[in-house]
Amino acid sequence: MKRVRLGIIGMGNIGGYHADYLLAGKVNRCELVAVCSTSPNKLENYKSKGLKIFDDGEKLIRSGAVDAVIIATPHYQHSSLGIAALEAGLHLMSEKPIAAHKADAERLIAAHKKNKKLVFAAMFQLRTEPRYLKIQKLIQNGELGDIVRLSWIITDWYRTEAYYSSGGWRATWKGEGGGVLLNQCLHNLDTLQWLCGMPSSVRGFCQLGRYHNIEVEDNVTAYLEYPNGAAGVFITSTGESPGANRFEIAGTRGKVVLEKDKLTFTRNEVDMIQFSKTSRAGFLKPDVWNVEIPFENSAAPHATLMQNFIDAVLDDAALIVPGADGIHSVELANVMLYSSLIGETVKLPMDSAAYEKKLKQLIAGSKLEKKVVEAANEDFTKSFHR
Secondary structure (H helix, E strand, O other): OOOEEEEEEOOOHHHHHHHHHHHOOOOOOEEEEEEEOOOHHHOHHHHOOOOEEEOOHHHHHHOOOOOEEEEOOOOHHHHHHHHHHHHOOOEEEEOOOOOOOHHHHHHHHHHHHOOOOOOEEEOOHHHHOHHHHHHHHHHHOOOOOOEEEEEEEEOOOOOOHHHHHOOOOOOOOOOOOOOOOOOOOHHHHHHHHHHHOOOOEEEEEEEEOOOOOOOOEEEEEEEEEOOOOOEEEEEEEOOOOOOOEEEEEEEOOEEEEEEOOEEEEEEEOOOHHHHHHHOOOOOOOOOEEEEEEOOOOOOOHHHHHHHHHHHHHHHOOOOOOEHHHHHHHHHHHHHHHHHHHHOOOEEOOOOHHHHHHHHHHHHHOOOOOOOOOOOOOOOHHHHOOO
16 A cells, blocks of 8 residues: 555544545645535535535445544544444554443444554644643653652633534534543543543533533532542633633652743742751752743644654554543543532543443433524634643
8 A cells, every 4th residue: 555545534623634635635645535524515615626425424334435534523423333343454543532431432342342453532632732742751751750749730721602502413422422521631631641640530520501501510620639649630611701721740850831822830949848857947948940941832733743644554554543542531521520420529530430320311301302402613723722
C-alpha cells in the first residue's frame, strides 16, 4: 500500500473539519474517498467532489472502498463502529471520546488486541501543542521535582441553550452519556493524565443542568488524590461567563502556571523539602527564579495527528496517541460523575460495570423532552488550543 484510502463516519462539525484539511492535501499519502452521515444535506457537497457517500457507517465499513476510517459520530457509536471497523480489517482513528463509558472503551481495546496488526489511534491533539510539550519536559527532566499539587480551573467552555438544542443527542444520557466532562473537557482530562498520571481516588461534585435545560452535568468540581500523596482539583463549567482557564502544577522544585496564553515557571533554587529540613530559620523560603517560557500554537494539530496515523499505517511509525490511551480520559470523566451520583469517594481503577449499570438507570429514568432547533453556523475551531 502506497496511499491510505480514508473514510469519515459522521459529518458534523468535527467530521467536516477533518474533511476540509484532508481534501486540501494537508496530509501526505492519504486520500479521502468516502464520507458518511445520516443527514443527506451534509453529503451533497462531497458527492459533487467525487467522493463516495454513505448513509450508514456499517455500509461504509463493509464497502471495501477504504483502508481506514475516522469515527466522528455521537459518542455511543465510537466504540460500536470502532469495533466493526477493526473486525472488518480497517485501521481506526477515533475522535474523542473513544467510548461513552469505560466498559465500552474496554470492549473497543479488546477488539484491537485481537487485530494488533491494525493501527488504532485517538484524536487528542493537545498532545501536539508546544505549551503542553514544554510542561511535559519540565516534569520529565525533574525541573519541577516531585509533584505535590495541581489544579485546573477551566470554566471558559460557555455554551448557550441554542447550543444544546442544536442536536437531539446533545447533553442527554442516551445520546451523549454525559455533559461538560465527556464532551468539552475530554482533551483537558487526557492532557492532565498524560502529564501527571492517573489519580488513585476521586471525589466529584457535579451539578446536573444547573445552568441549562439539560439532564447531564454542566458544572463540576472534583478533588483528586494521587499515589504519591499529591492532591488535585479540577473545576469546569459550560454556564460560567467570562470563565477562566488556569492550569497550575506545583512541585518540590517550583511551580508552573499556564494562563491567558502565558506559561510561567517559578523555580526554587533548592528543593522545598530539603530546604525545610536543613534551614535553621523558621520563616525563610528558598530563593526563586521567575521564568516566562515562550511558545506558539501548533499550526495544524489535527492534521499532525492524522499524518502520524498515516505514517503508522504505512511505515509502522510510533503513534503520538495510541487508541488505548483514550480509556484514561473516559475513566476520569466517568469517575467524577459517578462519585457525585453515589455521593462517595471512588478508588481507581473504577468498576466499569458498576458505572455502566448506573448509566443505564439514568437512561431508563430520563424524562427530558428535547426540541431540536438548528443553530447558527459558527466557528467552533476557536477552542482547539485549550
